[in-house]
Amino acid sequence: MEQESGEAHDPVRVRLDFGYDGTDFCGWAAQPGLRSVEAELSAALARVLRLPGVRLTVAGRTDAGVHATGAVAHLDVPAPAWAALPGRSDRTPQQALPVRLAGVLPPDIVVRAAQVVPSAFDARFSALWRRYEYRLGDRLGWLDPCRRRDTVEIRPQLNVASAHRAAQVLLGLHDFAAFCKRRQGATTIRTLQEFSWRREPDGVVVATVIADAFCHSMVRALVGCTVAVGQGRRPSSWPESVLLGRSRDSGVTVMPARGLCLREVGYPSMTDPVALADRARAARSVRVDLAGRTSE
Amino acid sequence: MEQESGEAHDPVRVRLDFGYDGTDFCGWAAQPGLRSVEAELSAALARVLRLPGVRLTVAGRTDAGVHATGAVAHLDVPAPAWAALPGRSDRTPQQALPVRLAGVLPPDIVVRAAQVVPSAFDARFSALWRRYEYRLGDRLGWLDPCRRRDTVEIRPQLNVASAHRAAQVLLGLHDFAAFCKRRQGATTIRTLQEFSWRREPDGVVVATVIADAFCHSMVRALVGCTVAVGQGRRPSSWPESVLLGRSRDSGVTVMPARGLCLREVGYPSMTDPVALADRARAARSVRVDLAGRTSE
Numbered sequence: 001m002e003q004e005s006g007e008a009h010d011p012v013r014v015r016l017d018f019g020y021d022g023t024d025f026c027g028w029a030a031q032p033g034l035r036s037v038e039a040e041l042s043a044a045l046a047r048v049l050r051l052p053g054v055r056l057t058v059a060g061r062t063d064a065g066v067h068a069t070g071a072v073a074h075l076d077v078p079a080p081a082w083a084a085l086p087g088r089s090d091r092t093p094q095q096a097l098p099v100r101l102a103g104v105l106p107p108d109i110v111v112r113a114a115q116v117v118p119s120a121f122d123a124r125f126s127a128l129w130r131r132y133e134y135r136l137g138d139r140l141g142w143l144d145p146c147r148r149r150d151t152v153e154i155r156p157q158l159n160v161a162s163a164h165r166a167a168q169v170l171l172g173l174h175d176f177a178a179f180c181k182r183r184q185g186a187t188t189i190r191t192l193q194e195f196s197w198r199r200e201p202d203g204v205v206v207a208t209v210i211a212d213a214f215c216h217s218m219v220r221a222l223v224g225c226t227v228a229v230g231q232g233r234r235p236s237s238w239p240e241s242v243l244l245g246r247s248r249d250s251g252v253t254v255m256p257a258r259g260l261c262l263r264e265v266g267y268p269s270m271t272d273p274v275a276l277a278d279r280a281r282a283a284r285s286v287r288v289d290l291a292g293r294t295s296e
Numbered sequence: 297m298e299q300e301s302g303e304a305h306d307p308v309r310v311r312l313d314f315g316y317d318g319t320d321f322c323g324w325a326a327q328p329g330l331r332s333v334e335a336e337l338s339a340a341l342a343r344v345l346r347l348p349g350v351r352l353t354v355a356g357r358t359d360a361g362v363h364a365t366g367a368v369a370h371l372d373v374p375a376p377a378w379a380a381l382p383g384r385s386d387r388t389p390q391q392a393l394p395v396r397l398a399g400v401l402p403p404d405i406v407v408r409a410a411q412v413v414p415s416a417f418d419a420r421f422s423a424l425w426r427r428y429e430y431r432l433g434d435r436l437g438w439l440d441p442c443r444r445r446d447t448v449e450i451r452p453q454l455n456v457a458s459a460h461r462a463a464q465v466l467l468g469l470h471d472f473a474a475f476c477k478r479r480q481g482a483t484t485i486r487t488l489q490e491f492s493w494r495r496e497p498d499g500v501v502v503a504t505v506i507a508d509a510f511c512h513s514m515v516r517a518l519v520g521c522t523v524a525v526g527q528g529r530r531p532s533s534w535p536e537s538v539l540l541g542r543s544r545d546s547g548v549t550v551m552p553a554r555g556l557c558l559r560e561v562g563y564p565s566m567t568d569p570v571a572l573a574d575r576a577r578a579a580r581s582v583r584v585d586l587a588g589r590t591s592e
Contacts, residue, residue, distance in 0.1 A: 017437075018437070019437075019440060019441050020441050021441040021442045021444070032530075067441070067442050068348075069440050069441075069442075098436055098437050099436060102436060102437070107441070107444055109441065110439060110441050111437055112436075112437035112438060113437065124457050140394055140395060140398060140408075140410060141313075141314070141315075141398070141406050141408035141409065144365050145315050145316050145363070145365075145403070145405065145406050146317045146363055146365075146405050146443075146445055146446040147442075148317070148403055148404075149442055149445075150442040225559040261442075271488075277333055
């Protein structure tokens, strides 16, 4: 049997770098009867790899309407299917996969690259950090109408410097329960590494949020909380008092999904399988320690 | 009668700065049974100004699918309708108009600003130049899926430096008939002031084209001609030989509309009515002179 024929037939672990326009998806995760990124991407992979099905592990399980330009997933491909992929001999399977996928994927999913990675690499658990951006238009008529799918309009105008200052008190290792939709058995302890605000030359305000991982709706709640300060609706001390409350605060607006985009996922060097596996183990155990009874 | 009651009741000339996502429009110009920017914007203006109808003059009559972030138009508003516009006394009509329009316009048209201008100002004939940008993605999987409405994908990859060099020979005052869809009685003589190519940090290639004015499909044909050189499908001397042919060249690809966006229109100082009117007169007469029997 194939499984017993040794190393040459071990499955190949493949990392996919991809993006999507989240507008017409129910989110990353497959749901019966709904259009998901996971289901569309899995079906396209199964088709070009001629497999009955494909199981994907992803770094960011984004909600309905959230976009991605820097999503990362991995899958395991049986060695024969991987070797059979290139139709032409001048292409490696890594080169062939994005080209073949482009031919079958819907236009709102784009696979940028495929690469063979060590089996210790796990798209979800090897990740060191995730970087999200949130786009806001706060000046009437300034927003490029072509960007209304990935930018949220707010009024009144935002004081970007004051939003940025308010964001800085949230940095570090905290229990972000006040900004999370609680899920049974999931920790809300995270390390917020960056939460910065800037105004782009075209007038659009961009918030960048980097953390080891995020719980459900966390980025959109962090942005909503800070917007309230930037608009002068809340005092600058408010984000800290919300954080210290440690339970979901109904005063915090969870911003609309379409302004949010997963831009990048950071990993240890792919050439260091030990670091990849160590990281994956550490990610799980540290969270369990900090959160007491909870686990990822 | 109102028309005879002197200066106080002269109509007010208003300049509108606006943008639109051209995807779902038949273009700027109203056409029976089709959805146009002109018809939607005129209807919205008539509604908020409580007028039976409104006549708009625009700087760029864009084709179906072409976008704009820097479009400019003017209209004449009867003084009483203009004075009655603000619902609140703390707003001028200029401040009130974009706010009121935002409430009635469809989401794919955005009015950025309204200002009262001298009656010598003509959105079309006072314009000194128009700046268009064309967006191209030439790397598989690199395009942000949220930008596919305003960016065109091409293969193979483009040599941006060679496209840029090829474009420079087209600069200056020429008969651009080879790049224009011929229209009865319209000149094809234009001054191309800039035709530059750059690759943005995100990998997208942007061509910038500035001219005093453009004839029909000219920007998209200029881009198509230069892309052929940048992709190595045509020699670098080709654009010049096309230009010198002085009649529409079927070898030139007219690029798809969705990559094109009207970014800016340049005018003389609004405080100099003489320059505005001189420019308008000059624009018409120079073209007639150069083109012999044709006129704008």
